[in-house]
Amino acid sequence: AQSVAQPEDQVKVAEGNPLTVKCTYSVSGNPYLFWYVQYPNRGLQFLLKYITGDNLVKGSYGFEAEFNKSQTSFHLKKPSALVSDSALYFCAVRGGNQGGKLIFGQGTELSVKP
């Protein structure tokens, strides 16, 4: 069965510092991995995805993610956090012929303080 784990419910960083939001996955076959962000009272917005190829994926708003097959991880990173990055972040996985069915992690609340 496919699953995603986000081990941290909350991550706090100071503005200007680098941030990392962790994600590990379990899927049979090649994984398709995604990061989405949710702002209060809004739907989810796509940040980036890993399908195949380079292990470092660049996405929207300066975010990037590193795919590590041996550690089955897909951590989200940003070199310099902004206060406006404060939001709820979801890692998701899709495997095989799953179409639109995404399996989401529980979410990590990112808080960036000035």
Next chain:
Amino acid sequence: KAGVTQTPRYLIKTRGQQVTLSCSPISGHRSVSWYQQTPGQGLQFLFEYFSETQRNKGNFPGRFSGRQFSNSRSEMNVSTLELGDSALYLCASSLQTASNEKLFFGSGTQLSVL
């Protein structure tokens, strides 16, 4: 291009009633999927439709149903509402149902069951 539109934005119902939620996908998108978001269970997949056919179904009771029309608009229905059905219901659309496609989410319908 307009995004995914969900109506209504908020709904208040009482136990035992039924409710219908509507979703209009991005123009040209043929796949629509539905997710339930609650603080306790997180984001859970309900079902996916493509070209008026249900392609995938999550682990929800039969009280939850959906359909898709020829113009790709989708509705989901919940009958005999229970308190636990209170949640944010998110609709997402994509061009096809390929596993590497990103989903575009609407802002959701917040359902409160009293």
